[in-house]
Amino acid sequence: MNWKKIVVGLLLFSACSEPETVRVSLSNAEKKFLIEKPLLFGKNEQITTFYANNDFETVWQDSLNRNELISAIIDSRYDGVLPESYPLAKLIKAHWDYKNLSIPELKKADIDFSENFFKIANQLASGKVNPKKLYGDWEPYIQEFDFVSLLEKSLVEKNIHKTLEDIKPKSELYLKYKKAFAKYVPIISKDTLSAEGLMQKKIWVNFERTKWLQPDLGENYVWINLPEYRLQLVQNNQIVETHKVIVGKKERRTPVLSSSFSGIIINPKWTVPPTILKKDLVPKATANRGYFESNRLTIYDKKTGKQVDPENWNPENYGSYRYVQQTGRLNSLGQIKFDFPNKHMVYLHDTNNRAMFGVANRALSSGCVRVENPFGLAETIFKLEGKNILRSEMDTLAHYEKTKNFKLNQKVNVHQVYFTAVIDSTGSVKILNDIYALDNRLYKRLIQ
Template identity: 30%
Template sequence: MRKILLLTFLAVAVLGCKKDPKSKPKTDEPLVKHEPGSVLFDSSEVVKLEDKQLTAFYRAQNFHTFWVDSTKRKKAETILAEAEKYGLDPKDYYLEKIRKYEKKYLDLSQDDHLTYDFLLTQSVRRFMIHVSCGKLNPYHIYPNWDLAQPSFNVNKTLAEAVSGDSLPKVISKIEPQHVVYKRLKKALAYLDTFGKDTLKQIVFTEKIKRGDSSENVIRIKRRLMFWRDMERTDSISPWYDRKTANAMKKFQLRHGLIPDGIAGAGTVAALNFTKIQRKQQVIVNLERWRWFPHEMGRQYVIVNIPDYRLRVIKNGDTVDTRRVVVGKEKRRTPVLSSTFTDVILNPTWTVPPTIIKEDLGPDAAKDTNYFRNRRLKIFNSKGEEIPSSKWNSAKPNNYRYVQDPGDDNSLGNVKFNFRNRFTVYLHDTNHRDYFSRNYRSLSSGCVRVQNPLPLAAYLINDSIRWNLDKINEVVATKETTYIRLKDKTRIHQLYWTAWMNKRGELEFREDIYNYDADLFKRLRQ
């Protein structure tokens, strides 16, 4: 009976930190003696459950029961009961079953005592893994994901935490320590301070601006009041007055929209998100931050894909911010973490396979001036440059296409390289007008950076040989120049759509790749 009860639970509980198929979790056995008053049991009882991690844990306890102290059991139960504070589901930790066992603890048979001990150990282990590393494995969900696995020795950590009566402190320690994660937890609690959301949806028909009157204005005002962007003492009339427009600007700023005070289609769509939807959005972003690197580095560049922003961080402070253009929905910018290796001034551009297949091949077949207009050189399999007249449109993948440096080069004036399996990079662009747009999911996967030369100077970090004036001089020559970076600056391309800013305000961004709803569904399966 015990095996039937536990096997289903254990099958997923031990896998929580196995994010990266290329890495393995730490499995050192905890060197902790068994608790006084614990009961010795036959090792076969745990071995037959076919869980190597659980067997290792109890081997370190000399195959004695672990949860002898009622106070420690109660602390464990309390932590599991507070799973929702972390955006987790208490049902994942068999809380009700644990409570039933605890209620009749003194009357349990020896067999049930052992079942309960195993169950509580695995429930707490599972919770610790979920809090630290996340519940789900992103490699099983996203093909464009490449982050190293967060890991810790869960057996050793659990044994030492419970034996030292420090389980709550240890839970806080193994959580991500990044300020965004900490504020997301506060955001989750803050959302619970809002009342019940019973407001009707706003049906968009036309833009509403200051001076307009409409029945929709009443619904808009109620939404703005609900989200505390507008004072509840303000008028609920159908007039879109100055106070309403100003409140709308505040709402728009919190949602990454153009703060023009006009209720357009995008603004109304954001207003129509319910409290439950926003809470779910915070929960999925808590999960993501458990997947993200727990140590970002002393100096790093971080891109938040749906926010279209790049930030340069040094010693915990943001020292620079840039607008970026990211991959369109069908050519998504990958989530990854790497280290910058070099900067190329006046780079050439070699057309990648996806663009050859989906853009160049079909377009060039219809336009005889395609290659000339784009200054693209064509090279055959022998590396020989050939004229466009000898290009075989039926076999576009048989060639290599290279664009020389220049004002119309697709990579612009600079390219930032870092190792990754997607062959993506940061770069300048010849379409700088895109940065003025609010929606900037427009590239083929690489991240385009606004005004990138100061970033190049920062990463090169050589004020004598490669200051900004020198970089501009080299760019003016149009000659390709490679600069190897001596500093190990990390680059993190991440994806998160909700956070709490330093003023304690909730911020949300459009889920441009439609990840959020699907991820929440998976979390609650």
């Protein structure tokens, strides 16, 4: 990081703080100027709304407010922000020369201060990068703030710095990674090949990811860290169970999302999802119609609901059919399935190939998460839901291959997350394999 510029900025910043008696004698500090609407053309909605609310007048006359914004941008380096990506030199110069600015320069500076307030506010609250746009299959939690109202209130109360401090995430996870960031990333380096450079990159990208998580994970929740191939069941902030999991392969990766369990199905039937249908079933069944029988799959016509004989199946019109696998141990979902609402059509389930839990690299599924000892997990979730469902009842249903759907009240949350650097309670950092190769793209965006 170019600390020389920051130090110069700090010196200018400290030098330009003037007593109130001096400030009020300056003509620019006493007057408001009308900002013509063409000056706001091309600006984002926050800027145009803000100035419309303020009668299109300048608002940054007070030196303290300008001081505090500049100070907050400089201090943001402790929150994984790159101050050099902000026009600090321009803001500091406008602040220092404020009394001598021409009216056109003053209007432009006013817009610059407002724009950079919104920029730093958004970045501190939700991160620099929108993972939905970067990755597509990532469902971030975006904190809802009325930044326009916050800026208006902060300017009046002269507490810009405090306002920006208050909107930062406050979760334990965020604070844990913030502490690691301060320890391992004192100076930003583009060297990611050395052990030190790799550690910096991993800490920074994962610190950014903490800003995309909802602050309240819930009283009871399942935490699935995909690169760790591990599921943890957390009750009242205590890990009560740990299970191995199998996650999506790189080309069919498991999405990152948060939801809550809505049901547990014993002996579920499996309806082949679109991706597997197109990439697996159609090519294999086209080559050999015996694929349906060997995989215990029944074909149904979507329009009529009637069963279709494999010999009458038309692969060119494969989308007009529904493909259902019968229940039992050989079912692709195994003998138990955990449902939670999401738009990716993924869920947590058992598997008919339990030997794969012994493999080190368990990015093997088509997108859903397979869990080891799923009946033990279900038993605990039922208890947390306050449901008196005994393990013996589940075992009996499984044995006789009887399907039963137990509805849940969504009292247990589920968080599928992606952290390639895991920090334990002592502050030690464990680096994990970046199974979906997501870190480099994010790191390049963060250091821009």
